[in-house]
C-alpha cells in the first residue's frame with residue numbers, strides 16, 4: 301500500500317499514475333477532506349477504463365496510512381512564478397516536520413519519499429525528524445531532471461528518447477549537475493555525437509526547464525507524477541533501478557550531513573546502495589557548488 305500526503309496537483313496526478321501502472325493500492329490524504337475524497341472518487345470511476353482493481357481512498361485521517369510500504373509527501377506550497385525553491389523553504393519545512401511526525405506515529409516501518417520543495421532540504425529535515433535509517437528517507441528531484449536532460453538530448457539528435465540514457469545529480473535546482481560525461485545514446489557517448497555548443501544548450505535547457513513550465517502554466521504536474529510512479533515501482537517491485545535520488549550523505553563524495561542527489565540503487569528497502577562515480581574535475585566543481593547551495597539553505601532554516 302502507498303500513501304500520498306497532499307492531494308493537490310502533483311499528489312493526485314501521482315496517485316493516478318500509480319493506479320494506471322498497477323503499482324499498488326493508494327491512500328490519498330489532504331487537510332482538505334473533500335479534495336482527497338473527490339480525487340479518489342474520480343479515480344475509482346476511471347479504474348474500469350484502465351483495468352485497475354486496486355483500492356483508492358481519499359481522507360483527511362492520518363491514521364489511514366497505517367501499514368503503508370511507502371509514504372510520499374507532496375504536501376506544501378508550490379513555487380509561484382518568480383519564486384525560488386529556497387523561498388519556499390521555511391514555510392514548507394514546518395509542514396514537512398509535522399507530517400513526518402504523523403508518519404513516524406502511523407507508519408514507522410515505511411519508506412518515506414519526499415517531493416515537497418526545496419526537495420533536498422526537505423529530505424534532510426525528514427531524515428532528521430523521522431529518526432529512520434537513511435536508506436528509508438529519500439527525495440525525488442533528479443529523476444525529473446534526468447527526464448528533461450534525456451528529452452533535450454533526443455530532440456537535438458532527432459533520435460528516440462528511449463535510446464537516450466543519462467543521469468543528473470546534485471541539487472534539484474539551479475545548481476544541478478547533468479552528467480555529460482556519462483550520457484549516451486544506445487551506448488555511444490553524447491560527447492562524440494554533439495558539439496560543445498550543442499551540449500551547453502542542452503544543459504542550459506535542462507536546468508531552466510522546470511522554471512519554463514512554471515512560467516507558462518503555474519506548476520509542473522505530469523512529469524513529476526510520472527517520476528513518482530517510476531520510483532514507487534522500483535521500490536514496491538524491488539527492481540533495483542539506478543537513478544539520481546536525494547540521499548543523506550555520510551562521507552560519500554567527500555560530504556556529510558547533507559541530503560543531495562547522488563546515483564543510487566533504488567529497491568525494496570529504499571536506497572539499497574550509493575554509487576560513488578569518478579567525476580571529471582570540472583563536474584566535481586559543479587557538484588561542490590551544489591553542496592554549498594544546499595548547505596547554505598540548511599543554515600538559513602528557521603527553528
Ligand code: NAI
Nearest residue numbers: 306308309310330331375376377378379415416417440524
Ligand atoms: P498544490 O498546492 O496543488 O498541492 C499541495 C496540497 O498539499 C494541497 O492540496 C494542500 O491542501 C495539501 N497540504 C498542505 N499542507 C498539508 C498538510 N499539513 N497535510 C495534508 N495536506 C496538506 O501543490 P503541487 O503543485 O501539488 O506541489 C506540491 C509540492 O511539490 C510543492 O512543494 C512543489 O514545489 C513540489 N514539487 C516538487 C517537485 C520535485 O521534483 N521534487 C516537482 C513538482 C512539485
